[in-house]
Amino acid sequence: xxxxxxxxxxxTAKNFSDYxxxxxxxxxxxxFLFGLCVIVVxxxxxxxxxxxxxxxxxxxxxxxxxxxPWDWLVSAFVILFLIPLVAVAVRRLHDSGRSGFWMxxxxxxxxxxxxxxxxxxxxxxxxxxxxxxxxxxxxxK
Numbered sequence: 001x002x003x004x005x006x007x008x009x010x011x012t013a014k015n016f017s018d019y020x021x022x023x024x025x026x027x028x029x030x031x032f033l034f035g036l037c038v039i040v041v042x043x044x045x046x047x048x049x050x051x052x053x054x055x056x057x058x059x060x061x062x063x064x065x066x067x068x069p070w071d072w073l074v075s076a077f078v079i080l081f082l083i084p085l086v087a088v089a090v091r092r093l094h095d096s097g098r099s100g101f102w103m104x105x106x107x108x109x110x111x112x113x114x115x116x117x118x119x120x121x122x123x124x125x126x127x128x129x130x131x132x133x134x135x136x137x138x139x140x141k
Contacts, residue, residue, distance in 0.1 A: 009034050015091075016084035019100060022130055023091035028120060031088050035081045042074040089120060097125030 012023070012031040090100035102119055105112040125131070 005030065012088050013084045016087050019087055019090050020094075020130070021091055022095035022124075022128070023088050024095055024124060025092070025121070028088050028092040032085065035085060039074070039078060039081070042070075042077065046070055046074065092120050094128065094130035095124050096120075096122040097128035097130070 008027065009031055012027055086103065090103060093100055093102050096119060098119060102116065105116040105119075108115075
């Protein structure tokens with residue numbers, strides 16, 4: 001079961017350049033939660049092992065990042081994770097019957113992210129112009 005999960009994560013990551021097909025909810029949320037868990041654990045490790053230093057001055061306490069090789073590794077993972085995440089999100093929007101341009105909602109302050117998350121949670125639309133069943137129905141006509 002765990003092997004199947006990681007193989008599906010790997011397959012999703014390998015499809016980083018596919019912006020035309022569809023992705024079901026399981027594929028999208030599995031990939032998203034895997035990346036989120038890795039990033040959260042990485043930042044916990046950064047704070048735990050001293051990559052971030054605490055600076056106190058009077059009543060204010062700030063955290064200043066110090067140079068550490070782990071910082072580069074986490075930053076590289078986040079950047080490399082965003083590329084297939086955008087691709088699978090576009091495919092997820094296609095699966096629910098929407099264009100990938102809905103991803104631009106991420107740039108709308110305050111409400112754009114919430115609307116996009118709602119759209120990513122919608123069920124599959126079998127009559128979507130992006131689904132294989134839609135193209136199969138055109139071939140039959």
